[in-house]
Amino acid sequence: MSIETTTITSIADGGQVPPSAQMELRFKAPYDWARVLRFFSGRAIPGVEQVVDGVYRRIVDLNGDAGRLTVTKHPRRHCLIATVEGAAARHVDDAFARRVASMFDLGADPAAIGGGLARDPWFAPLVEAAPGLRVPGAWSGFELAVRAIVGQQVSVKAATTIVGRLVQRAGERVVHDDGMPAADGAPAWRFPTPDALAACDLEKIGMPGKRAAALTGMARAVAAGHVPLDPAQADLGTLRRAWLDLPGIGPWTVEYIAMRAWRDPDAWPASDLVLMQSIAARDPSLDRLASQKHRTEGWRPWRAYAALHLWNDVADRASGARGG
Structure with a gap:
């Protein structure tokens, strides 16, 4: 693209x-x-x-x-x-x-993506309802990786709250050229750098110890240049293998990073609870990862957009962000 x-x-x-x-x-x-x-x-x-x-x-x-x-x-x-x-x-x-x-x-290319997904009757009405749906990305791969690790097995709201605490502990408040303070609620903080987050004390931040350790380990690895951050540094296969080698990083985290930061249109966070529930709601016999795989394979090469359509469908019917 x-x-x-x-x-x-x-x-x-x-x-x-x-x-x-x-x-x-x-x-x-x-x-x-x-x-x-x-x-x-x-x-x-x-x-x-x-x-x-x-x-x-x-x-x-x-x-x-x-x-x-x-x-x-x-x-x-x-x-x-x-x-x-x-x-x-x-x-x-x-x-x-x-x-x-x-x-x-x-x-x-929304026409190509929508046309590909709409071949599955599940997606025809979803594409018709949201033909211009995109996969929102991230300002930086590191920022998205932090969000993905923090978001493991917690709600979107909880993850957002914890990332906000990380900003307060390890970020930097911006002093603007005009010397004027930011309005209440307006953005005023730089996101933490890998070095700053690696050195940050994550005690009582609101995460289990193993997840906090995974976050610190990832930040240290990025700061030291031990893992590539984006497709400009390595191909998608190499990126996936490098990140899966990091302690506390599993397939859901890597696929979430791939779809939003690495721009892989076929990334698929298969174990995402909202996606699994959405699929099972359409066909109760597909209530396990193994049984869902055959159906989701038919959504290639646009599975990242399939995920967004399913998350979007849930968001249209519920209050608050869910999934991812």
């Missing part, structure tokens, strides 16, 4: 006004902005991310400079508008465009 043409506009640079830059990133319609935002909103890291009034906001770090990223959908054209304010705006370039495009899955 690749992104289409981008447009960069420098709004201000230096002087008494903090620098800012704006970029338009195109996508293939349809694009289900409302459901993408709902997914991010339910998992927004307290202090780092925020979704309000159809806008996604977060603190970003580009080449050591902090900034405020705002992303919204253009009211008429098939593009998202990404604006960076603060020192980080000086580093807005093609690499930044690819990063935002990956995070919002702008390279997806």
